[in-house]
Amino acid sequence: MSEHEHMDAAVADAPHEAEEHGSGGMVFLFFLIGLAASLIVGWVIFPKLLYSQKNQPIDFNHVLHNGLVSDGCASCHFFREDGTFSGSPTLAQCIDCHSDVQGESEEEKRFVEEYVKKGIEVPWLIYARQPNCVFFSHAAHVKIAKMECVTCHGDMGETEHLRPYQYNRITGYSRDIWGHNIAGIKHHTWERMKMDDCAECHQQKKDMLGSVQTQKEGCFVCHK
């Protein structure tokens, strides 16, 4: 760089210095705009972009059904003889009552016509579905630890409609895993189901902490 050019630069800078104080507010305003916009992006738009949603193939009224069955949740969500948990019911179970249309609900009519009559299983979207690397034993939690369904599933049994199923566009996980709150804050046990949430209880089982690396429970207890 030549000396001449240096001088030019110094002259050109001078007026800016003079205006500095005047533009201070402006700079701060822009800071606020940037801050506000990005907060909106981060807290409001980002979650909307991150999650997509689908509706369940048909609606289902848990309250109504709960009133008709004798054994609560376990009437339809039961343990099989081999110790596995049946999860959402299959057509074979529904067919007992719904071989023909029972009530006046449009949804039921659609269910009977589109699934029961055609013998097609309903592709339920499972809110609480853990990823494939997770082994979760309902038997251990319900039969041995005597935990209630609500502890993890919330008041699902008291809903009259199925809410839309939201899933993460990047991971494909159900939104229930991270929880509805984008910051990951939860107020109830069932509001988030990440590994740390499992660990909250599991770390208290002093006699089961077998891991040599972590002094916690063995990895295989929950992973496959």
Next chain:
Amino acid sequence: MKNEHSHQTTKKFGMVINLDLCTGCGSCMVACMAENNVPFKPDETDKLKSITWMRVYRLTNGKPFPETDVCYLPRPCQHCEGHDGHSPCVSVCPATATDYDSLTGIVSQIYTRCFGCRYCMAACPYHARYFNWYDPVWPDGMEKYLNPNVSPRMRGVVEKCSFCYHRYQAAKDRAYVEGQRDIAEEDYQTACTQACPAGAITFGDLNNPDHAVYKLKQDPRAFRLLERLGTNTKVYYISSKDWVRKAGDNYLPDERPKK
């Protein structure tokens, strides 16, 4: 009271493989691959890259014809205990992807946790660990036979024998719904043990005097692989042949095995 406590007692699952009975037929290898969703490629002849949690090695006594003798040696993960669970692979894993569970004695491998540094493979003296150099690909339609109890692995992670831990989980679940806490010896058996047509593999709790492995491991012909490394493995072998027992721990030609 005793019953309530027993499920918490420390188990030490292990295997005793009778090499006198093993015919090297390869059933254990395929049983393992079918059970554990182990992938396959069009060319599997590069054995360093061929994922086989269970592999049958062919040992020879090195003598010329016709004094030549051969012994087949199935090698699952040896589930080393080392000292207090510091098995070679667990000690080096920077990702806590592999771990030793002192309640079962099983060395776990969590694929989603693994980031593929392969330190564990270098550390393992038994070549029991395999790296997924490629994405697993099942020909169209063949993914139908995949077992839902075992998660398929992805490119870039290490995998190995788990002693069919998912079968332990399944057995426990079965017991739980029946109101039991304990499982019987026959309720938890690995896929290879179950398949072996020669009955050469025995699996069970090495701590439990009622289990067959407890007695078998005390057989005077029993030995473990590379015992002098201090890996403290949980897979015992039985052979009535002196040269096989010597080969099991790289003894020098003039050295005598301790038994």
Next chain:
Amino acid sequence: MKIDRRCFLSLAVGAGAGIALSPLPWKLTDDLSIWSQNWPWTPVPKRGEAKTVNSVCTLCPGGCGISVRKIDERAVKIEGMKTHPVNQGGICALGLSGLQLLYGPTRVKGPLKRVGERGKGQWMPISWDEAIREVTDKLTGIRKAGRPQSVAWISGAASNTLNQMLDRFSQAYGTPNGMRLPTLEDAYGLSVSLMNGGNARIGFDFEHAGYVLSLGAGLLDGWGSPVRMFKANTLWKTAGVKLVHVEPRLSRTAAKADTWISVNPGTEAALALAMAHVILKESLYKADFVESYTEKLMDGFRNIVLADFAPEAVAKVTGVDAATITMLAREFAKAKRPIAVCGRGQGTLPGSLDLFFATHALNALVGNINQPGGVWLVREELPSWPDVQPDSVAKAGLGYPRLDGIQTPARISLPNRFIQAVASGKDYPVEALLVIESNPLYTLNDTAMVRQAFSKIPFIVSFSSFMDDTAAWSDLILPNPVYLERTDDVVGVSGFPYPTIALSQPIVKPQCNTRPVGDVLLQIAKGLGDSVAAALAWKDFNACLEASLGERFKSLRKSVVWVDKAYKPAAWDEVFAAERFSFLPNGIAADAAFKPVGIPGDAGGFPLILMAYDTMRLSNGYIGNPPFLTKILEDTVLKQTDGLIEINPKTAKSLGFDEGDRAQIETPKGKAFVKVHLDDGILPGVAAMPRGLGHEAYDAYLAGKGINVNNLMASVNDPVSGFEAAWGIRAKLSKA
């Protein structure tokens, strides 16, 4: 007020701060790490309700029970059936790989008609109606022209209702040319009927034997019912029962044997006869049996073995020294419940009868026939159906001699001689060939000749489930469902001493547009009309099975297998009173019975002997190797696409080869490029290659890997029976 650069910088700083204070970066990091751990293209197996369905494996004649684990409608694992008397929960590597055949890429998805040149792989999918009409029209035309004898079939199906139906079809249609691929079972069956009289399947009470002498039988390499043999070996090892194995190569059987006798190739029978020599000379035979129930010993057999099979003379032939032979003979004769058994390798080819005669004579000398822990004659037969009423066309056709030269009605078939006849074109031509549950273009020795024969047959129909070597060379494919999708019966288990009948049944719905051969044949018969339709009037194959199995059909659906565990072989008085056991097979000249079969090729030009061997890790018959089985193949057998040839380091040294060197193996029948593998466990001067590699058809997991050793083998007819009797061929190994 002016908006300047600082404002923008400030905006950026604000935005940065805002983003950092929002969950975006933290959540995104978490999600991206999850994404990178669970690639979305890694398959996630669907969960569902688990159940187990039992059936019988028909991939080999072993007849093992299988328990298939299903998740909803998917079959996810095949395991051994615990309560099955044959395999008791054990299972072999091939049986375990069955689902790869079911869901595999080599399935023929529906009926196909060839459009391009034969073997070029150009096919047109057609409907089942069209496919059946094509065959029916062709067969009707041939029959109308009065040449029903020119229709032939080759079947690899086990002895069961399907085979009975095929025979019935031939009878009604009017062709004598039904070819069943013979195995050691047939060779044993024929030897037994020539020495014992009558028809029976041979069974071995191995579980109670006290000493086992295997003359080349790959007892632990897939002989008989493989899983049962592994279990028997475990019993022998725990009970201290001695297993002696005679073979030029350290096979798995040899490796597990207590004594391995490495014998010169093709001389096992001589060794057996030398042992008989010692037993007779030292009067070690079992007098009560030999004297009261046998004939042609002192006046026939004895003279032959004493004259020609002295241990010293045989030592020169076999390479086993006289002292060892004498020791073996004494051991065998003095052992409790000794069994001698033969059938080379897995016994997929029958072999020459001299070995069977010699082996069976040893069993007779020690009186271990129809005794606990001995060799049993087992009879289990399906009820026969009412006789076929052939019309005049059929009668005329059946009046023609069989192309394999066997007298009708034929109890055995000689596909080797059939192929030779077709290839030479000397007799009448074959106008149509039906290929069922077999892959003759791959499995028969001298495949070039098989191809030559096939090229003379204008119409070849394959019923294969897979695009195998023969299907690829056919004109029409009418795919059969695989064993996990159809119902079939299995009568008898190879080598098993108890009568059994089992039913293999559908585990899953058909995955492809397939129809069982039985059903298709019935439909073709219906289309042919007249006496053919009348002889095969069942509405479907299940009805046919029911007619064959009767009441048992229903009970087998639940129990899978029926076995007569209380079965006791007939007492000596019953079997050998009317017709004594004959040490010299009836109707065979004494000097011909024990004459060994030579080896093709001259020793001058071809100094080595090439032998084919069988291994549990290679399926070498109709079923091609599934990917799992190929995966567990040793890299000393297959390296990339190179097949390895096994030779002794001494042989290698004399030829200047090192491990892994490329070489050319040449026999009078052909040549191939291989790599050399050095192994101390093989007789110097012998080279060995496995059966089961070198397929031209199938998929990327099998096609073009290694060499089909059958390409290099010559077909040798046993002078006594006509069975395929080649045990090796002269060969030359040169640098490539």
